[in-house]
Amino acid sequence: MNHQTKDHSWLMNRTAVLATMHQKEQVIAPLFAQEFGVKVIVPENFNSDRFGTFTRDIPRVGNQLAAARRKAEVVLELTGETLALASEGAFFPHPHLPFLACDRELVLLLDRVNNLEIVGEQLSTETNYNHRYVKNSAEALEFAQQIGFPEHSLVVMSDPDTNRQEEIFKGINQPKTLIEIVDFLLQKNAQDTVYLETDLRAMCNPTRMQVIKQATLNLIQKIAQLCPQCGCPGFDQIEQKQGLPCAWCHFPTNLILAEIHQCQKCQFQETRIYPQGKKFAEPGYCLYCNP
Ligand SMILES: [Zn+2]
Ligand SMILES: [Zn+2]
16 A cells, blocks of 8 residues: 655755755755765755744745745755755644644755655654743743753844844853843843743754654655555645544544545545544544543
8 A cells, every 4th residue: 555665766866955044954964865865955045034034023925835835946946956955844832732832844845857846744742942031131041941051042032022123132052142131131121021932943953953854754755655556756645534433333533534645746546544543433532422
């Protein structure tokens, strides 16, 4: 059922341009070199911040996937190459556990020669995504300790709602600098608090860098998934269908009954029923048996 390949001749020994200025090549380049002999290069004149920043000074263009796709298109325009890689992260409360933050990372491959787009994904609760208003530098240092400072950097600003661009201090990773900036903002604006948040840029956040690595591994796996009909790489799930029946009353639950995979070249579809290997849901998930 799973069509996998080790024949990556369409990708072998090519050059891929990575749309980043946040050192994501640290985790992406070795994996692509090892797996496909692909040389990953980073263009010098690419400013990924214009597609949006985590610190809200520049809003993101479109949704997460659209932003990754746009970055990949722009580096191809810039360099005239035919193969691009781009990644985009998003942080939000966990869909089922709202008190837990999670990090969703996408890594996208765009190939103009074969007209392919393949996307790897990782959703992780391993993140230091956090923020706090502090009244003094002692509180700032305490928060810093909680988020894995100084390996993980901080962003400091007076107030995220009324912010002026020149007052966002990013990439703070020295206790001395942190104290100075907190004191400076408290005095300058004569306010009671300053706002701290974790710096989510990949090179300032080793925890996020690891999630990007996981998403890259997922992309490599998807590249190896071939269409059973035409052999095109990137045969991937496009839809999930709910309705796994309850083990007691057989009424459909919200659990996944089937996954639908589709080829982006020939549109061939494959329905994979019982993706978790179970034909029935625990009655605990049933609206009738466990109200
Ligand atoms: Zn196909
Ligand atoms: Zn039931």
